Amino acid sequence: xxxxxxxxxxxxxxxxxxxxxxxxxxxxxxxxxxxxxxxxxxxxxxxxxxxxxxxxxxxxxxxxxxxxxxxxxxxxxxxxxxxxxxxxxxxxxxxxxxxxxxxxxxxxxxxxxxxxxxxxxxxxxxxxxxxxxxxxxxxxxxxxxxxxxxxxxxxxxxxxxxxxxxxxxxxxxxxxxxxxxxxxxxxxxxxxxxxxxxxxxxxxxxxxxxxxxxxxxxxxxxxxxxxxxxxxxxxxxxxxxxxxxxxx
Amino acid sequence: xxxxxxxxxxxxxxxxxxxxxxxxxxxxxxxxxxxxxxxxxxxxxxxxxxxxxxxxxxxxxxxxxxxxxxxxxxxxxxxxxxxxxxxxxxxxxxxxxxxxxxxxxxxxxxxxxxxxxxxxxxxxxxxxxxxxxxxxxxxxxxxxxxxxxxxxxxxxxxxxxxxxxxxxxxxxxxxxxxxxxxxxxxxxxxxxxxxxxxxxxxxxxxxxxxxxxxxxxxxxxxxxxxxxxxxxxxxxxxxxxxxxxxxxx
Numbered sequence: 001x002x003x004x005x006x007x008x009x010x011x012x013x014x015x016x017x018x019x020x021x022x023x024x025x026x027x028x029x030x031x032x033x034x035x036x037x038x039x040x041x042x043x044x045x046x047x048x049x050x051x052x053x054x055x056x057x058x059x060x061x062x063x064x065x066x067x068x069x070x071x072x073x074x075x076x077x078x079x080x081x082x083x084x085x086x087x088x089x090x091x092x093x094x095x096x097x098x099x100x101x102x103x104x105x106x107x108x109x110x111x112x113x114x115x116x117x118x119x120x121x122x123x124x125x126x127x128x129x130x131x132x133x134x135x136x137x138x139x140x141x142x143x144x145x146x147x148x149x150x151x152x153x154x155x156x157x158x159x160x161x162x163x164x165x166x167x168x169x170x171x172x173x174x175x176x177x178x179x180x181x182x183x184x185x186x187x188x189x190x191x192x193x194x195x196x197x198x199x200x201x202x203x204x205x206x207x208x209x210x211x212x213x214x215x216x217x218x219x220x221x222x223x224x225x226x227x228x229x230x231x232x233x234x235x236x237x238x239x240x241x242x243x244x245x246x247x248x
Numbered sequence: 249x250x251x252x253x254x255x256x257x258x259x260x261x262x263x264x265x266x267x268x269x270x271x272x273x274x275x276x277x278x279x280x281x282x283x284x285x286x287x288x289x290x291x292x293x294x295x296x297x298x299x300x301x302x303x304x305x306x307x308x309x310x311x312x313x314x315x316x317x318x319x320x321x322x323x324x325x326x327x328x329x330x331x332x333x334x335x336x337x338x339x340x341x342x343x344x345x346x347x348x349x350x351x352x353x354x355x356x357x358x359x360x361x362x363x364x365x366x367x368x369x370x371x372x373x374x375x376x377x378x379x380x381x382x383x384x385x386x387x388x389x390x391x392x393x394x395x396x397x398x399x400x401x402x403x404x405x406x407x408x409x410x411x412x413x414x415x416x417x418x419x420x421x422x423x424x425x426x427x428x429x430x431x432x433x434x435x436x437x438x439x440x441x442x443x444x445x446x447x448x449x450x451x452x453x454x455x456x457x458x459x460x461x462x463x464x465x466x467x468x469x470x471x472x473x474x475x476x477x478x479x480x481x482x483x484x485x486x487x488x489x490x491x492x493x494x495x496x497x
Contacts, residue, residue: 148329151299151321152343152394166333244332248376
């Protein structure tokens with residue numbers, strides 16, 4: 001682990017502790033970190049939040065997988081053809097500019113008040129991120145390797161599969177990491193506001209409604225930790241699969 | 249003997265300005281032709297036109313009886329032609345995979361090329377884990393793995409230290425003696441040109457034309473001692489004189 005990696009979290013917790021003890025903010029609205037952590041470990045140990053955690057992670061996983069299945073091939077095709085890219089650039093940028101939350105009502109109409117609408121909203125936002133980054137990776141990849149492959153007799157499909165795909169991978173991973181984080185954010189938000197009985201977003205809003213503020217903070221901390229861990233897993237995967245980045 | 253490569257009145261413009269014009273030469277099968285000239289005179293562009301990457305603005309060329317399966321090109325920037333996501337071994341097999349060679353056949357061929365070329369690099373490493381000289385050696389070996397009949401090289405030794413440069417020149421000569429590919433080398437180094445080529449084409453500065461074509465009849469292999477001989481120095485002086493004329497020195 002890097003030497004100074006823990007400095008930031010220590011400062012944050014120290015600041016939180018100082019503010020909550022100083023009385024500047026009422027302890028009702030900002031409980032101290034120790035009692036918040038105690039509540040969080042109690043919630044985890046009691047197993048109460050396990051089904052909600054799995055419900056949220058399940059929705060995130062499906063939304064993320066859908067965005068990969070659609071986004072990766074679409075991004076590769078888009079990036080490898082200037083004509084297709086130019087034709088669709090406006091459409092993608094337009095939809096990318098619409099906040100995903102603005103699409104809630106439409107997706108509710110299309111999919112109903114159930115998991116499908118939540119997953120669809122998250123997948124919609126994530127797929128555009130994956131498409132854009134993959135296409136960008138292909139379009140801005142060094143052409144010299146594709147030229148070299150062409151001169152070695154590679155067909156268009158071989159260049160696509162054996163060169164462009166790999167060349168675009170560093171940028172594709174940027175898109176993948178952003179997409180999975182965005183999926184988590186959107187799923188949490190939709191769990192808060194679109195009718196559901198499970199999920200961490202639902203717990204946050206329930207604890208807020210019932211003025212169980214320490215528990216609300218505990219779940220917020222948990223979602224942050226989950227987001228961080230997911231990002232970490234993808235950073236490790238990136239190091240393994242895109243091992244040449246920054247070295248060549 | 250019929251030429252393997254014929255180039256006739258080749259021409260390339262950049263906007264309204266000529267980069268080069270009236271470039272004509274030929275190379276017989278097994279010839280090693282060096283194209284030598286100042287920076288910006290379009291040396292690399294000539295190779296790029298002959299290999300189909302760039303279109304000419306006039307003239308003709310013909311590469312007789314050649315197809316892409318027996319053609320190789322070593323780029324000036326070898327790093328940008330190696331595939332960093334593949335191990336050294338996988339980089340070597342890449343041209344063979346493209347042509348659908350089976351795994352066993354590929355292994356056998358790589359074994360042969362390693363032996364012929366005397367490569368001593370760890371095949372399990374990735375290119376970025378090696379020195380520049382070893383990367384260049386890998387790019388060389390990969391270019392020869394399909395036993396090319398036509399071999400283009402664009403300043404292949406420019407990034408190398410003198411020792412590695414000399415070693416690679418020797419290996420290239422050994423390969424050429426055995427397999428006789430028709431070779432065109434772009435270079436800005438007179439010593440390299442005269443050491444390797446049996447025909448040196450000297451270009452003037454832009455707009456480039458051929459100033460002179462100087463033949464080097466010395467037989468292969470030309471050892472490092474050849475660089476100390478009168479024959480070498482006489483030919484080198486001729487090339488330098490022609491170069492002076494074209495570069496207004």
